[in-house]
Amino acid sequence: MNTTYRPSGGGYAMTPVVKNLLIINVLAFIVPNFILPGLNLEYILGLNYGFQYLKPWQFITYMFLHANFSHLLFNMLALWMFGTVIEQTLGSRRFLYFYLVCGIGAALIQLIVLYLMVPVNAGPITTIGASGSVFGLLFAFGYLYPNMNIYFYFLLPIKAKYFVVFYALLELYLGIKANEGDNVAHFAHLGGMLFAFILLKVWKTPRRLY
DSSP: OEEOOOGGGOTTOOOHHHHHHHHHHHHHHHIIIIISTTOOHHHHHSEEESTTTOOTTHHHHGGGOOSSHHHHHHHHHHHHHHHHHHHHHHOHHHHHHHHHHHHHHHHHHHHHHHHHHSOGGGOOEEEOOSHHHHHHHHHHHHHHSTTSEEEETTTEEEEHHHHHHHHHHHHHHHHHHOOTTOOOOHHHHHHHHHHHHHHHHHHTOOOOOO
16 A cells, blocks of 8 residues: 655655654564563463453553464565554644554454453453554545555555545445454454544544645
8 A cells, every 4th residue: 555645845754753663563573572582472472352351451462462472474565555644634643642552442343343252251361462553543644644645565546535435345345244363353444443533533633625
């Protein structure tokens, strides 16, 4: 994915919060996989479903862990691409708050869906990844810059508003379909989008409709 937007002449220059988030996510992947192999951070820091497993800090720490390199790569690519624009739009402090609230909101929706579908004593069921926050950033880009182009697979230009609608409907479909073996938290993605919408509405963030 790529966009044609070049905010304030700065293009995709790394913004400070995005840079620090990238560093934290990469370190959280490198340490248990290469420096201290066998260290199980998921049980301690992942979002664990089940009252006896869930801890308060997991609502934040889970979003810095990733299952594999491709999971990390795609989330960090999207964080850089969309996060850079949104941080320049909101400002660094508000952007960090936005990112974390989208991630926490995604966690809440994920736990609610699991509670409705899975007995609480069936756990632990662990959710990890920055996808909830990243989908919040994707929604924010489509909401604030609806007519900007996103290049799907770097080739096909799609207006951001249509791209967001497509992904929202796809995640809803995949979440409802719930194929066996699908370990993607689709409703967490939708939760990130929902909380992004709520925040942008509460803040009355102006949209760029040109």
